[in-house]
Amino acid sequence: MMDNVQKRLLEEVAGLHDVPQGAYSLRVNGELYGKNSSENIEIAAKSDKPGIDIYIKAGTKNESLHIPVILSQSGLKELVYNDFHIGEDCDVTIVAGCGIHNGGNETSEHSGVHSFFVAKNARVKYIEKHYGQGDGNGKNVMNPESYVELDENSYMEMETVQIKGVDSTNRKTTAKVSKNATLIVQEKIMTHGSQTAITEFEVELNGENSGTHVVSRSVARDSSHQKFISRIKGNNRCSGHTECDAIIMDDATVSAVPEILAINPDASLIHEAAIGKIAGEQLIKLMTLGLTEKEAEEEIVNGFLR
Amino acid sequence: MLEFRNVSYSVGDKEILKNVNLTLDDRFIAITGPNGSGKSTVAKLIAGIIKPTEGRIFMNGEDITDMSITERARAGISFAFQQPVRFKGIKVKDLISLAAGKSATISEACSYLSEVGLCAKDYVNREVDGSLSGGELKRIEIAMINARGTRISVFDEPEAGIDLWSFNNLIEVFEKMHERTNGMIIIISHQERILNIADKIVVLANGGVADYGNKNDVFPKLMDVRSGCYYTRKS
Numbered sequence: 111m112m113d114n115v116q117k118r119l120l121e122e123v124a125g126l127h128d129v130p131q132g133a134y135s136l137r138v139n140g141e142l143y144g145k146n147s148s149e150n151i152e153i154a155a156k157s158d159k160p161g162i163d164i165y166i167k168a169g170t171k172n173e174s175l176h177i178p179v180i181l182s183q184s185g186l187k188e189l190v191y192n193d194f195h196i197g198e199d200c201d202v203t204i205v206a207g208c209g210i211h212n213g214g215n216e217t218s219e220h221s222g223v224h225s226f227f228v229a230k231n232a233r234v235k236y237i238e239k240h241y242g243q244g245d246g247n248g249k250n251v252m253n254p255e256s257y258v259e260l261d262e263n264s265y266m267e268m269e270t271v272q273i274k275g276v277d278s279t280n281r282k283t284t285a286k287v288s289k290n291a292t293l294i295v296q297e298k299i300m301t302h303g304s305q306t307a308i309t310e311f312e313v314e315l316n317g318e319n320s321g322t323h324v325v326s327r328s329v330a331r332d333s334s335h336q337k338f339i340s341r342i343k344g345n346n347r348c349s350g351h352t353e354c355d356a357i358i359m360d361d362a363t364v365s366a367v368p369e370i371l372a373i374n375p376d377a378s379l380i381h382e383a384a385i386g387k388i389a390g391e392q393l394i395k396l397m398t399l400g401l402t403e404k405e406a407e408e409e410i411v412n413g414f415l416r
Numbered sequence: 417m418l419e420f421r422n423v424s425y426s427v428g429d430k431e432i433l434k435n436v437n438l439t440l441d442d443r444f445i446a447i448t449g450p451n452g453s454g455k456s457t458v459a460k461l462i463a464g465i466i467k468p469t470e471g472r473i474f475m476n477g478e479d480i481t482d483m484s485i486t487e488r489a490r491a492g493i494s495f496a497f498q499q500p501v502r503f504k505g506i507k508v509k510d511l512i513s514l515a516a517g518k519s520a521t522i523s524e525a526c527s528y529l530s531e532v533g534l535c536a537k538d539y540v541n542r543e544v545d546g547s548l549s550g551g552e553l554k555r556i557e558i559a560m561i562n563a564r565g566t567r568i569s570v571f572d573e574p575e576a577g578i579d580l581w582s583f584n585n586l587i588e589v590f591e592k593m594h595e596r597t598n599g600m601i602i603i604i605s606h607q608e609r610i611l612n613i614a615d616k617i618v619v620l621a622n623g624g625v626a627d628y629g630n631k632n633d634v635f636p637k638l639m640d641v642r643s644g645c646y647y648t649r650k651s
Contacts, residue, residue, distance in 0.1 A: 327504075355504070395501040397485040398463055398494065399514045399564065409514065413506035 112138065115182050115211050122241040123207030124178040134176040135162050137190065139183045151175055151202075161191035161223075168197030168229065176205045179222065184214025184248045193225045200232040207237075208252055210275070212244035219251040226257070228264045228291075236268045242275030249277040258285035260293055262317065267294040272307065273415065274300070281309040287348075289317030297326040298415050301334035301362070310339040315348035315377065324352040329411050330362035341369040344377025354383040357414060359407075417441040418462060418568065418600070423471035425457055432457050434623040435471070440602060442615040443594055446631075447604045448638065449620035449647070455604045456498060458620070459572045462602070463495035464488040475568070492599075494564045498572035500553040502545050508556055509540040515560040528559040531592065533585050550577040558589060567599035575607045587613055611635060621647050 112120070112128075116138060120126050129136060129144055133151035136143045145162070147153045150170040154163045164175065177192065196202065212218045228234055242250030252272075260266055272279060285293050293313060301307050313322045322342060330336050342350035354366040368381035388410050396406035418440040425433040433454045447455050460466045461473060464485040472481045480488060489495075503511075512528055513520040520528075526536030532555040542548065544556065554577045561569050578586060587609065590601055603610055611617055617634040619627040626647040627634055637646035 389501070391497075391501045392503060394465055394485060395497065396514065398465075398489050399511075399560065400486060400489040400517060401514065402486050409506070409510075410503065413510065414504050416505045 112143075112180075113182070116180050119180045119182065119209030119211055119241065119243075120178055123180075123209040123239045124176055124205055126176065126178070130176045132174065132176075135164075136176075137179040139181060140186050140188045143180075148173065156191060159191055160188065161193070164192065164194045166194070166196045166200050166202055169199045170197065171201045174203040174205060178206065179208040179220055181209070181218050181220055182211040182213075184212050184218055184244070184246060185216030187217070187219040189221045189223070191223045191225075194227065196226065196228045196232050196234055198229040198231055200229070200234070202233075203235045203237070205237045207239040207241070208254075209240075210242045210244070210250040210252070212242065212246055212248040212250050214244075214246045214248045217249045217251055219253070221253040221255070223255045224257070226259065226266065228258070228260050228266055230261045231263045232261075233264070234266045236266065238268070238270045240270075240272040240276050240279070242277065244275070250275055251278045252276050253280045255281070256283040258283070258293060260285065260287045260291040260320075262288050263290045264288070265292050265294075267296070269296050271298045272300070273298070274302075276307070277303075277305050279307045279309075281307075282312075283310070284312045285322070286314045286316055287320040287322060290319045291317060292320070293322045295322070295324045297324075297328075299326070299328040299336060300331070300411075300415055301328075301336055302331040303334060304332070305334040306336070307334075308337045308339070311352070312341045312343075313350065314343045314345060315350055316345045317348070318346050319348065320346065321349045322351070326354045327356075327414060328354075328364065329357045329359065329415060330364050331359045333361045335362065336364045337367070338365070338383075339367045339369075340381070341371070342379055342381075344370070344372045344374055344379050346374050347376035348374070348378070350377070350379040352381045354385070356385040357411065358385060358387055417474075417476050418602075419474040420458075420461075421472045421474065423461065423468045423473065425454070425461065425466065426469045432623055433461075433468075436623075436625055438618065438625055438628065440600065440618075442600065444590065444614045445600065445602045445616050445618065446611045446614035447602065447618045447620060448606060448611060449626070453620040454623050455620055456572055459495065459570045459602070459604055462488075462568070462570050463493060465495075489566075492566040492568055494561045494566045494569045496557045496561045496569070496571040496574060498576065498604075500550075500557040502548075502553070504543065504545050506544050507540070508542050508544055511544055511556065511560055512540075512563050515563040517564075520563065524563075528563045529556075531562060531589055532556070532559045534559070551579060554578055558586075562589070562593055565593075565597050567597060568602070569593065569597070569599065570602045570604075572604045573606070574603060575605060575610060583609060608639065611638065619647050
């Protein structure tokens with residue numbers, strides 16, 4: 111049975127109250143807590159290293175898979191490999207996420223290496239939420255790595271959220287996009303205290319008419335630091351867009367390092383980056399509606415990261 | 417009632433308002449005047465966005481000069497910006513709720529939006545960002561003032577960006593707003609048709625009050641086709 115702390119973490123990262131229905135794999139404190147394959151989604155534990163292999167049958171539609179990870183034992187460090195093989199013509203949602211409760215003084219760390227192999231004409235929505243809590247002095251560290259291969263006409267949308275309690279994160283995502291395939295990345299980050307978050311994206315647009323949007327919205331508070339690195343390489347007739355939109359507050363710092371590289375003359379690539387504090391006129395507008403400056407600030411930040 | 421007593425406002429060496437004395441206490445008051453005459457400054461002084469360099473401002477006899485924007489908003493002053501502000505991620509419904517001071521139901525939000533000529537179901541869940549046109553933002557701005565329903569509402573050029581055919585609508589909005597709040601509506605405008613519905617008109621020129629009186633007295637002097645505006649001519 112999971113305890114209350116673990117259940118709360120599960121709710122935070124996956125919106126689940128207990129073990130989910132359908133296909134799932136739940137990892138608690140470094141061990142596989144439970145897994146369930148469904149008719150179309152097979153989950154097999156890896157034999158050579160920690161992690162799972164997931165096979166989604168061709169043509170699987172409107173099914174979802176949950177693979178949350180919960181760490182409530184202070185000082186636990188783990189590295190997990192999950193491979194996703196998504197068959198042709200699928201339309202599926204994958205909900206991942208990691209919640210750490212660290213009540214001790216040692217560093218807890220979860221690093222997941224996710225590889226996605228998306229076959230022709232498949233559509234995948236991947237949602238990942240990172241959350242940390244704990245009253246000890248131990249740090250919560252998450253270093254996720256993702257590798258994405260999109261075959262012809264496929265489409266993948268990655269939504270990643272890290273709003274609270276992760277002291278240090280270093281995320282790396284690399285992707286290769288084939289003909290007529292599209293990768294959308296939407297990242298939302300809020301850091302506070304003395305946290306640091308580094309996110310790095312590298313997308314290669316290899317196929318004709320391939321495309322990508324890599325969009326990051328973030329808020330950095332207190333003395334936290336964020337760095338957003340994105341590289342888009344246009345190797346064919348393609349369209350790529352990367353955007354970093356950050357609000358800085360207090361003594362926080364943010365750096366954005368976009369790089370777009372057009373190898374093919376028909377590649378159309380755009381990068382945008384905007385970093386700044388909350389616009390004064392936004393605060394004033396909400397104050398004329400009766401909000402205090404602090405309430406206005408909260409409202410603007412919550413909306414921005416919604 | 418709003419009262420300006422010996423109010424001056426300067427930025428650096430530039431004096432924008434000079435010793436203005438003004439008592440506003442009617443249903444509809446229009447403030448007009450040439451560009452740079454200090455109209456928007458008056459509106460911002462009322463809302464508390466800027467503070468007078470000299471002089472005091474009173475609301476119903478109470479000195480509000482040192483009150484913050486938030487305190488004035490809570491005391492019953494609303495202000496519609498000339499250029500509405502955009503917000504990433506905040507939806508039309510959120511702003512209407514904040515303005516109403518409570519979570520607005522869809523049907524409440526809808527009634528405020530339809531009143532300003534926006535089809536509510538297309539707008540309640542839209543973000544108040546760059547995807548809305550200037551005219552749409554302007555109407556949402558007015559809907560917010562409507563949702564607040566305070567005793568004093570100040571509009572800084574509400575007609576700018578609103579197409580002509582919906583003009584009558586706008587005037588109706590002001591009339592209904594007055595019926596509901598039984599308060600005072602102050603409109604900064606150059607628009608003849610807005611000046612025409614005012615009870616009183618304040619004419620600002622060169623940082624001072626050039627005239628203030630009943631519409632029937634002031635309006636003809638502004639609209640003299642042959643010789644141009646009496647007040648700018650005089651100055």
